Amino acid sequence: MTEPAHPHSDRELALLAAARTADLTEMLAYLASCWDEEKRLLARRLHDSLGSSMTALTMHLALLSQHIPPENKAMRDRSAQMKQLLATIIETNRKMQLELWNDKLEFLGLHAALAELVPAFGAEHGLTARTSLPDEDGHYSRTQGVVLLRCAEEGLRNASTHGKASEVEVILDDDGEQVMLTVRDNGLGPHDCDGAMHSLDCHGLRLLRERARYLGGELVLARGESGGALLRMTLPREVQAA
Structure with a gap:
C-alpha cells in the first residue's frame, strides 16, 4: 500500500514561493527589456525612413516654391499651406520618436x-x-x-x-x-x-x-x-x- 505523500513544510513552501517570485521577476524584466528594444528599433526606423523622407519633401517643396510667380497668390498660399503641413508632420514624427525612445539617453x-x-x-x-x-x-x-x-x-x-x-x-x-x-x-x-x-x-x-x-x-x-x-x-x- 502506497503511503500518502507528506505535505510540504512551511519552509519548503516559502522556498518554492521565493523561487517562483524570482522566476516571475526575471521573466518580467526580460519582457520589459525586449519591449524597450522594440521601441528603440521602431524609433530608429521612424527617424531613418519617415524623418528623412519628410525632410527631402520639404527641400523639394522649397525649390518648387521659388518658381511660383509672385503674382500667383493662390499657388503661393497653397505652397505655404503645404510647408506648414509638412512641418506639422515632422514635429509629430519627432514627438513619436521621443515617446518611443529617448536618443539622448543612448548617446x-x-x-x-x-x-x-x-x-x-x-x-x-x-x-x-x-x-x-x-x-x-x-x-x-x-x-x-x-x-x-x-x-x-x-x-x-x-x-x-x-x-x-x-x-x-x-x-x-x-x-x-x-x-x-x-x-x-x-x-x-x-x-x-x-x-x-x-x-x-x-x-x-x-x-x-x-x-x-x-x-x-x-x-x-x-x-x-x-x-x-x-x-x-x-x-x-x-x-x-x-
Missing part, C-alpha cells in the same frame, strides 16, 4: 535625457517641472539608464494625471555605491490608475518595481513630507540581477 547619457525630458514635460502639461542633477553624469548600463528614465516618466505622468500637481521635481543622487531617482510633487498624493489611494497597484508602477527588484534595487511610493506623492527608485551601481 549622451541619463543626465542629458532627464535635463530634456523634465522641462519639456512641464511645458507641455502646464506645470512647473524642475530637476536636481549631479554635475557630472554617472556611467550606468543601458538597462539601468532605461529603468531610471522610465521611473522619471511614470512619476511625471502620475503627478500630472492622477495627482493633479502644479509642481514636480525630479532628483538624481549618486553616491558611488547606489543611484537614487526621486520624483516628488505637490499634488493629491499617491493614487493608482483609477484614482484610488494605493501603494503600487498601477500596472506601470508594478512593472517598474519588478524591474528595480531584478537589478537588485527597490521602488517606493509614499506621501511626501509636505504632501503630494513621492516616487523613489534606488539601484546599486553594480547590477545585481536576482
